[in-house]
Amino acid sequence: MIEEKNARHAEKMKKIKAARDRMMATKTDEKGLILVHTGTGKGKSSSGFGMILRCIAHGMPCAVVQFIKGNWITGEAEMIRNRFAEECRFFVSGEGFTWETQDRARDIAAAQAGWEIAKSQILDPEIRFVLLDEINIALRNDYLDIDDVVAFLQTRKPEMTHVCLTGRNAKPELIEAADLVTEMTLVKHPFRDGIKAQKGVEF
Amino acid sequence: MIEEKNARHAEKMKKIKAARDRMMATKTDEKGLILVHTGTGKGKSSSGFGMILRCIAHGMPCAVVQFIKGNWITGEAEMIRNRFAEECRFFVSGEGFTWETQDRARDIAAAQAGWEIAKSQILDPEIRFVLLDEINIALRNDYLDIDDVVAFLQTRKPEMTHVCLTGRNAKPELIEAADLVTEMTLVKHPFRDGIKAQKGVEF
Structure with a gap:
C-alpha cells in the first residue's frame, strides 16, 4: 500500500522534474531587473x-536610498549601517511619514534630494x-x-543593474515598466486585536 | 496658489496624524506572534x-529551520551562516524540492526531523x-x-516568542491560528519573457 503510494509519488515527481527542466532550459538571458514590491501587506x-x-553574500555591492521613512530608522537599516558599511551604501531622504511632518514643501524637497542620490547610485x-x-x-x-x-x-539604468522600488500604491506606469512585480496582501493583522507593533517584526 | 495647496495639505495631514495617534494609543499589548508568509509571489x-x-539588530537571538529547500542554499542562508553564527542558529532539513528527490519516504523523514528541531528551538x-x-x-x-x-x-510556544512560517499554499488551519498573514501575489514575472533566475534577486 505505502510502497505503491511512494512509487506513484516518484513517478509523478519525475514528470514534474522533466517538465521543469525543459522549462528552465528556455530561460537563458540575464539582465538587470526593475523590481516592484507593492500592496498593503x-x-x-x-x-x-x-x-x-x-547580493552581499554574492559579492555584489549595493546601495539603499530610504524615502519618506527617515525618522523611523528600522532595524534592518541600523544593521546595514553598522555591519555592512563596506558592502552597502546607505542614504536617508525625507523626515518621516508625511502625517508626521505636515509640511508638503519640505517633503517634496526631501524626496527630490533622495531621487538625485538614487540616480547617481x-x-x-x-x-x-x-x-x-x-x-x-x-x-x-507627486x-x-x-x-x-x-x-x-x-533609458539610463545600466543593463546589468537591478533596481527594487518598494511601497504601497505603486503607480500603473511603474508596474507597466517593471520586470517583476509582487503585491503583498494583508490577510490578517494583529493591530485589529489591539496588539501593538512588535520589535523584530515591524521595526 | 501653492501656499494654499500646502496649507490644505498641512491641515489634512494634521487630521490624519491625530487619528493615527488615537488609533495607536489603543494598541498596547505585546505578544509573540504566529506569522505566515504565503502566496505564489x-x-x-x-x-x-x-x-x-x-531581530539581530535588536539583540534578539534567532533560529532558522529550512524545510525542503536544503540542496539549494540561498544567498541569505550562506550569509547568516558566515556572518551571524553567534546570533542566529541555522538548521537545514530536507534535500531539495520534492521534484528533485523523487523519494517520498525520504522527504517525510527529512520534514519530520526538521519539525523536531523546530520544536526544540x-x-x-x-x-x-x-x-x-x-x-x-x-x-x-502532508x-x-x-x-x-x-x-x-x-499551546507550547512561549508567549513572547515569534514564529514565522513561510511557503506557498498555507493550510487554512494555519491561517486560522496565525496572528499575521501576508499573501505575496505574483503580478508580473520575467520568466515569462525567457529571463532566467538572477543572482541576488532569486537566490
Whole structure:
C-alpha cells in the first residue's frame, strides 16, 4: 500500500522534474531587473533588505536610498549601517511619514534630494543592486514625477543593474515598466486585536 | 496658489496624524506572534530573512529551520551562516524540492526531523524568533500533520516568542491560528519573457 503510494509519488515527481527542466532550459538571458514590491501587506521593505543580504553574500555591492521613512530608522537599516558599511551604501531622504511632518514643501524637497542620490547610485558602475525603499509613497503624492522616474529607469539604468522600488500604491506606469512585480496582501493583522507593533517584526 | 495647496495639505495631514495617534494609543499589548508568509509571489523567504536581520539588530537571538529547500542554499542562508553564527542558529532539513528527490519516504523523514528541531528551538527560552522556511510545502504534502503543528504553536510556544512560517499554499488551519498573514501575489514575472533566475534577486 505505502510502497505503491511512494512509487506513484516518484513517478509523478519525475514528470514534474522533466517538465521543469525543459522549462528552465528556455530561460537563458540575464539582465538587470526593475523590481516592484507593492500592496498593503507586510514584507515589502523587509524582502528588499533580504535581497540586499543575498547580493552581499554574492559579492555584489549595493546601495539603499530610504524615502519618506527617515525618522523611523528600522532595524534592518541600523544593521546595514553598522555591519555592512563596506558592502552597502546607505542614504536617508525625507523626515518621516508625511502625517508626521505636515509640511508638503519640505517633503517634496526631501524626496527630490533622495531621487538625485538614487540616480547617481544607479549610474555608478560599481553598484549592482539599488533599493529605493518607500519611493512609491513619494511618487503617489507627486513629490516626484512618475514619467521622469520611469524614463530614467528605462533609458539610463545600466543593463546589468537591478533596481527594487518598494511601497504601497505603486503607480500603473511603474508596474507597466517593471520586470517583476509582487503585491503583498494583508490577510490578517494583529493591530485589529489591539496588539501593538512588535520589535523584530515591524521595526 | 501653492501656499494654499500646502496649507490644505498641512491641515489634512494634521487630521490624519491625530487619528493615527488615537488609533495607536489603543494598541498596547505585546505578544509573540504566529506569522505566515504565503502566496505564489516572491518575498516570502526574503522578508522572513529581513525579519531575522531586524531581530539581530535588536539583540534578539534567532533560529532558522529550512524545510525542503536544503540542496539549494540561498544567498541569505550562506550569509547568516558566515556572518551571524553567534546570533542566529541555522538548521537545514530536507534535500531539495520534492521534484528533485523523487523519494517520498525520504522527504517525510527529512520534514519530520526538521519539525523536531523546530520544536526544540521554539521551546528554547534563549530564542526570540524562529523562522520555519518553506514549512508550508511540507504541510501541504502532508509530510507533517497540520493539527500537530497548530496545536504545538497554540499551546507550547512561549508567549513572547515569534514564529514565522513561510511557503506557498498555507493550510487554512494555519491561517486560522496565525496572528499575521501576508499573501505575496505574483503580478508580473520575467520568466515569462525567457529571463532566467538572477543572482541576488532569486537566490
